[in-house]
Structures are given as C-alpha cells and as structure tokens.
Amino acid sequence: MQPTIEYCHANADAELRNLLESVHTDTTCRSCLEHCGICRREPFVVINGEVVSIEESTLRDEFPGIE
C-alpha cells in the first residue's frame, strides 16, 4: 500500500517539488500542515501522518516501500 505523502505549499521550494515528483507516488500539497516551526527551519513532508525532515533523510530512506 502506497503511503500518504503531504507537503506544505509554503515549505515546498522547487527542489522539494522535484524530489517529490521523482518518487513516483501520489503526493498532496496542503495549504498549511500546522508545523510552522519546522516549516521555517527546513524542508519536510508528512508521511502517513508523521513529519519527516528532508534534510535528515531522503524519502526512500524513510519509507523504502516508495516506488
């Protein structure tokens, strides 16, 4: 089962959007995921409800099942 990946409109720069496109799974842009402190600090996504920092790990490292 594919994970649910959400990211913030304000947080996603071109680099993050390109990365999200490269994982070949559905991602959803939200207006605000209510993690403004993290959003200000670094790129992040929310995978199955859990915040994942893109600087600390790539999406594939965090969820090897992503195609």
Added chain:
Amino acid sequence: MNVLFISLDSLRRDFLGAYAETPRVTEYDVETPNLDQFADRATVFDTHYAGSLPCMPARREWLTGTKEFLWRPWGPTEPFDRHLAEIARDNGILSQLITDHFHYFQHGSHGYYEDFNGFEFVRGNEYDAWRTAPHTPEEETLDQILNRRSDPPDSVQYLNRTAYARNTSAFSEEMDYFTPQVFSRATEWLQDNAQWEQWFCYIDNFDVHEPFDIPEPYASMYTDEDPDDPELTSWPYYGPVDEGQSHLSDRELAFVRSQFAGSVTMVDEWVGRLFDTMTAESLWDETAVILTSDHGFALGDHGYIGKNEFLPYEVIANTPLFVWHPEIEVERTDALTTAVDLYATLLDALDIDDESYRHSQSLLPLTTGEREHHREYVMHGYWGSTISITDGEYSYHCPPASDSTTECHSTQMLNPHSWFTPREGKPEADAGAFLPYTDSMTWRYPARSWQQHSDERLYDLETDPTQQQNLIDKNTTARDRLRTALSDRLDALGAPESQHERLQY
C-alpha cells in the same frame, strides 16, 4: 446608543437553534438556550456570508470596513485604515476590547487592539506564547493534543502545541477556562462602566475554535467516551478525514464533534450570563448588540475537518448574525449580507455618520424594515485562492490557475503564506499607489497562488444546500451569470488586473 459587539470564533451556524434544530453532522440536538433567546429578541440574518477568510482578515473587515482578500492576506491594520475604536475616540465614545484571541499579538497582526481605550487579554489559548513551565506537561494532555515527533516538548520551535498544555496545566475547574474568563471580565466591565456616557465594547471570544479542550459538564454532555482518553484527540489537524495527518476514525470524529458541541454549549452558557447582566443593569434599551462569527468549521462535511484546505463551502462561509437594537422591527431577514457590512453597521449603531465606509454598507435599515434588500451578490475567499460569489440562490467558485501568482499589497512585507513566523524581506517588491481606496503607497510583490480545488464549481443552494452536486456544466445560465457578476464586481471594486489573469477571466 452603546454598542456591544460579540464574535464567537469558528461557530458554524447549524449548531445554533436559531438556524437548525439538529446540526447536520450529529444525531443529537445541541443546547443553545441563551443564544436562541437572544435570536428571538434580535433580527436573525439568514443569508449572511463571510468575506475575507480566515480569522484576522475577517477582523480587518469588521473593524476597518476593508474587503481585504482581493489585495492581501492575513496581516495588520494599514496606516490608511480607519479603525472603529479610533473613530469612536474621535467622537468621544469610550471603547473596550475583551479577548483571548492571541492572534492580535502574533507576528504581523498588529494594529487591532491599540486604539481601544482599554483592552483585556485573557492569556493562554491555542499557541499563545505565555507559560514556559512546566517543562514537561502531563503525559495524558500531550497524548490528546500533539505528536511528540512534530511537537517535542523540549523544542522551542514556533507553534509547538506543547504551549497549550503548559498554558492550561493549572486548570482544574470551569472558571479557569477561556470562555468563562472572557465573559466574566466582560460582565464586570459592563457593571463597572455605567457612568460613561456612551461606549463601544468588543468581546472577541476565541472559542469555539480548536483545541476543543473543555471542562465538565460540557465535555461529557454529548458523548459517552472518557473525555480524557489519550486515544482521542481534542485538537485535530486540518485536512481530509480519510487520509494523512488529519485522518480520523469514526470514533475519533464522533468525539471531536461532541467536544465542538460541548464548546458551543459552554459559550452559550457564558453569553447567557452576560445577557443576564445586561438585563440586571437595564442596558437593553440603550445598547445595540451584534453577535456573529468569522467562519464555520467542517466536522467531516465534504470529507474534511477544519477549514482552509478546501473551498469555502456554506459550512464555512454562511455565518450566523444576530442584530439587536431598541428600534428593531424585523424578526428575520433573508437579505444578502456580508462580513464587511458590520463596520458600517457598528458605526451606524454608534450614531456616527460622518465616515467613509469604504466597502461597507450598514445593515440597520434591514432591522427596522426601512429596507428589505441589501446586496445582489457577495464575494468571499482567501487571498491567493478561490474566489467565491453567491446571490443567495447559487454559489460559484473559481480557483486560480495552477501555476499562477497572486499579488500582495501592503505597507508591510507580509508573509503571504507563513503567517505565524517572522516576516521575511521581499527583494522582488515594487512600490506605488496601487490601491483604489487610498492614495498611500504600498509594497506589491507576487506569491504562488494556492488551489483549494482545481475545477470551477457551481451549486444550487436552494435544492442542494450542502453543495454535493457541481452544476458547472449543467446550468450554464446560472454559471455565466455568476461568472459575469464576479468579473463585474472585481472591476467595480478596482481589484488588481492580476486577479483576472490568475482566474483566467
């Protein structure tokens, strides 16, 4: 005449007896006897709409008469605004703000409280940067409101939900909570200020906004669950209820609904106590009372919880409004009205008629029967997102193009999207006298538009009040009429030409 203005944040109107016997999302009735009694006294507005969304944009509409969202997002008052409290001072009228709405004191939201003669700020609601201890609040509280991975209790990051747990850690009884504090202070203010010749008092109550953390008896009033069960959240994330971070099981959603309902009943109780004081102090015959909300709150409606993440359906945009004053003649009106009209209404009630009302038109003639109609169309929306327009019979919603930008106009360099964190410089900004309602210079800079949905929508509000069937290709007559009306109103208001471009008009 004195004016008492009450805003109850996030109060969806189908939870009020004046608008619906039973809310659309519950199988039980919600007790609101005091608000129902006030509705019996007041003129009930059946077709009242939000304008600029969400919280602070609504307050700029109410307090300055500015239809904001066509030009800029959430932010402060502008130097060219004429705030109600400023005008009250200029006319010798005392003004007072009583609130727990901490957004007034956050980044980029200044200018709303400074002009009142007095203001009371009840500290601690939601993310209010107040208490820093205890370092580690009770585990049970944290379990109900946050994920420790995104909101670590030992992190000093902005908008950490641990702040709420700290702020409320000493709460033990009903009087400790925010609504009782706000309304008891308002009651005291009414009792203590009888000697002033004329006053304007604004009570801005953050409840029934989330978190839905409420004391007994309200917490157990509409559920058999243990309100302290750590498996149940009282602070859901905004978004779809069937996936992702905002996912809620049926049990969790039912609990959230019960706590929202309990919050409504708690607010009703304390509004009632305030109104009892109005009666005891014999204030009704010399006071206009206007009660409304900035927007609603989805509780599973259209598959969503919260607001912002989806188009402003009726549950968000069709807001409650009650207006009382001693010369009232009309019980209910279906005239089409909108949030920005409260500015002129409040000035009218204060007997101030020498001001430019900018985008606002007084509603008082609707309450006396002097007039039956008000507006032909009203627009609402979030800056940078969908623009909605309704004539009360149909609603039409036009999203921005997917790769479009929206221009932001302000004397400040506002963050277009990250409203709650420090502002950032805008090297791409230019400056000029861009606004049609002032000669003042402002900055102007672009930001990415945000699509709450990607397709045009049209709903028949009479046959489909919950907006389930998109008629955009089935009723081209209504579609074309509202499309034209939207374009005409953008032109009439002098909205930026870029609004037409981003909407692909």
